[in-house]
Amino acid sequence: MTDLTWKSIAELAEEVRSGKTKAIDLVGKSLKLIDKGKAYKPIIATLEKAAKKRAEEIDANISKGKDPGRLAGVPFIAKDNFLVFGADTTAASNILKGFDAPYQSTAINKLEAEGAICVAKANLDAFAHGSSTENSDFFTTLNPHDKTRVPGGSSGGSTVAVALSMAPFALGTDTGGSIRFPASLCGVVGYKPTYGLVSRSGVIAMGSSLDVIGPITNDVNDAALVLDVMAGKDPMDMTTIDKPEELSDLADRGIKGLKIGIVKEYLSDGLDEKVREVTENTIARLKDAGAVVNEVSLPSSKLALACYYILCPAEVSSNLSRYDGQRYGYNYKDAKDLDESYTLSRDVGFGDEAKRRIMIGTYVLSSGYYDAYYKKAQLVRTKLIKETAAALSDNDILVGPTSPMTAFKIGQNVGNPLQMYMTDVLTVSANLSGNPAISLPAGKDGNLPIGLQVIGKQAGDKELLDISKSIERILK
Amino acid sequence: MSSLTREDVLKLAQLSKIKLTDEEIDKFVSELDAIVKYVKQIDSVDVSGLRPTDQVTGLTNVMRPDEKIDYATSPKELLKNAPALEKDQIKVKRILN
Numbered sequence: 221m222t223d224l225t226w227k228s229i230a231e232l233a234e235e236v237r238s239g240k241t242k243a244i245d246l247v248g249k250s251l252k253l254i255d256k257g258k259a260y261k262p263i264i265a266t267l268e269k270a271a272k273k274r275a276e277e278i279d280a281n282i283s284k285g286k287d288p289g290r291l292a293g294v295p296f297i298a299k300d301n302f303l304v305f306g307a308d309t310t311a312a313s314n315i316l317k318g319f320d321a322p323y324q325s326t327a328i329n330k331l332e333a334e335g336a337i338c339v340a341k342a343n344l345d346a347f348a349h350g351s352s353t354e355n356s357d358f359f360t361t362l363n364p365h366d367k368t369r370v371p372g373g374s375s376g377g378s379t380v381a382v383a384l385s386m387a388p389f390a391l392g393t394d395t396g397g398s399i400r401f402p403a404s405l406c407g408v409v410g411y412k413p414t415y416g417l418v419s420r421s422g423v424i425a426m427g428s429s430l431d432v433i434g435p436i437t438n439d440v441n442d443a444a445l446v447l448d449v450m451a452g453k454d455p456m457d458m459t460t461i462d463k464p465e466e467l468s469d470l471a472d473r474g475i476k477g478l479k480i481g482i483v484k485e486y487l488s489d490g491l492d493e494k495v496r497e498v499t500e501n502t503i504a505r506l507k508d509a510g511a512v513v514n515e516v517s518l519p520s521s522k523l524a525l526a527c528y529y530i531l532c533p534a535e536v537s538s539n540l541s542r543y544d545g546q547r548y549g550y551n552y553k554d555a556k557d558l559d560e561s562y563t564l565s566r567d568v569g570f571g572d573e574a575k576r577r578i579m580i581g582t583y584v585l586s587s588g589y590y591d592a593y594y595k596k597a598q599l600v601r602t603k604l605i606k607e608t609a610a611a612l613s614d615n616d617i618l619v620g621p622t623s624p625m626t627a628f629k630i631g632q633n634v635g636n637p638l639q640m641y642m643t644d645v646l647t648v649s650a651n652l653s654g655n656p657a658i659s660l661p662a663g664k665d666g667n668l669p670i671g672l673q674v675i676g677k678q679a680g681d682k683e684l685l686d687i688s689k690s691i692e693r694i695l696k
Numbered sequence: 697m698s699s700l701t702r703e704d705v706l707k708l709a710q711l712s713k714i715k716l717t718d719e720e721i722d723k724f725v726s727e728l729d730a731i732v733k734y735v736k737q738i739d740s741v742d743v744s745g746l747r748p749t750d751q752v753t754g755l756t757n758v759m760r761p762d763e764k765i766d767y768a769t770s771p772k773e774l775l776k777n778a779p780a781l782e783k784d785q786i787k788v789k790r791i792l793n
Binding site: 318319320322323414415416429455458459461520523526527529530537541544545546547548549551555556557558559560561562563564566567570572575576578579580582583584586592593595596597598599600601602603605606637638641652653654678679 | 700704705708709711712713714715716717720723724727728730731732734735736737738739741743746747748749750751752753755758760765767768769773774776777778779780786788789790791792
């Protein structure tokens with residue numbers, strides 16, 4: 221019988237490097253577990269051939285004495301909005317069905333350079349627009365804790381893959397909570413780095429001033445190691461920042477004296493009772509362990525969601541204008557002229573949510589509305605950035621729930637897009653302000669996981685990871 | 697309070713280069729109207745004295761040396777996903793009728 225768990229990523233890589241374990245066996249185990257969990261539908265495509273070939277190369281190199289890297293032979297799963305060789309890159313959209321990436325994303329290249337092996341591409345809400353995977357143009361992924369419920373999104377396939385142990389880690393993207401929200405609903409660790417810490421080159425763009433790339437893992441150590449490999453400046457993405465320090469060598473400095481800001485707006489009305497209870501209990505336990513807990517207010521966070529649903533669609537409408545059906549992607553064959561080829565390719569190729577966002581974005585950017593919506597939202601964003609920085613000058617971290625609810629029923633929010641947007645209410649602030657944030661499994665309501673969100677200082681990823689490791693110990 | 701009309705949605709679809717069906721237009725009128733009404737609440741925020749956010753981590757004028765870069769991806773690779781090609785060029789439908 222296949223072992224259903226994975227050792228830590230560092231241990232796995234060490235075993236491969238030392239020859240104790242073969243990369244090909246890790247890939248084999250991953251592919252077996254992917255097949256075993258297929259009823260939950262987290263995977264769009266496996267890269268069986270390419271992954272096995274890479275594993276054999278790594279094993280051969282090791283036998284020749286070459287250093288295979290810090291992630292030697294470790295299999296992983298990428299959300300299907302990462303450009304990867306060996307399988308189509310679709311963003312779970314009809315318009316990109318069959319797209320064969322001509323180059324790979326920087327994040328994938330960096331992971332491969334350290335010996336990691338991409339074994340599969342995971343489902344998402346098409347173009348990462350959504351928080352349930354129900355907006356995938358292909359199929360909905362099921363929550364591993366309750367098949368009648370959503371896994372959260374948009375990185376739902378990636379979080380389910382990790383929750384089902386299909387690989388030791390997966391990659392997601394987070395524009396308004398798309399790593400942290402499904403991590404909360406599936407009971408795994410999801411890390412959103414500081415904006416610009418990981419290159420976005422070769423990742424299908426959604427909201428370019430908000431998009432970040434991050435790991436989904438079983439624990440904080442694994443997240444830190446994967447992040448460390450991916451982080452740093454990239455000439456292919458001019459918004460990237462230097463990796464401030466080694467991120468993977470975490471220090472559990474303990475909870476004593478830790479200054480924790482509790483954002484009172486995050487605990488206001490609209491939270492599930494059980495989510496509130498788990499969050500408050502966790503805070504009480506941190507206090508017992510010696511943390512100094514301060515209530516803080518981010519008044520603008522109440523408007524963060526409105527602000528986000530102006531800026532995000534504005535950027536989406538711009539980023540999705542490239543899908544014109546001419547250079548790549550779905551092309552409507554029977555159009556009578558070029559204009560009709562554009563408009564029909566886009567009507568058939570885009571799902572409803574992409575269309576909504578494109579049109580809302582077009583609206584808020586159009587002359588006459590630009591000042592009232594887009595510019596005003598960028599002003600509110602400035603206010604939120606200032607409030608967040610002030611709260612974090614008095615506190616080491618900010619803490620609250622990741623999601624106002626546990627996993628909801630499949631279909632519950634379909635047909636009410638605004639209701640679906642509300643699920644992002646606690647996560648969008650960190651994207652608007654560029655701060656790093658993590659979701660840690662903190663408790664359950666029956667079978668359903670509840671996540672704790674911890675927000676750190678801009679570029680303070682190492683500090684946030686250190687502290688998260690200490691909190692994780694308290695939570696276990 | 698003014699609401700989005702059918703004509704507004706048609707205009708947005710045109711600007712977005714999406715040819716919607718009649719059923720789609722009906723559906724989007726009410727959905728988009730609800731979203732616009734919701735986001736409009738940022739109207740009430742006092743932002744006096746603030747500047748709009750241009751770049752969230754404060755980067756300005758990121759430059760690189762003006763040098764040729766070898767991206768190692770061939771034109772052939774870049775063209776392989778095009779629906780129609782002729783003499784290594786992307787072929788599109790006629791522009792004028």
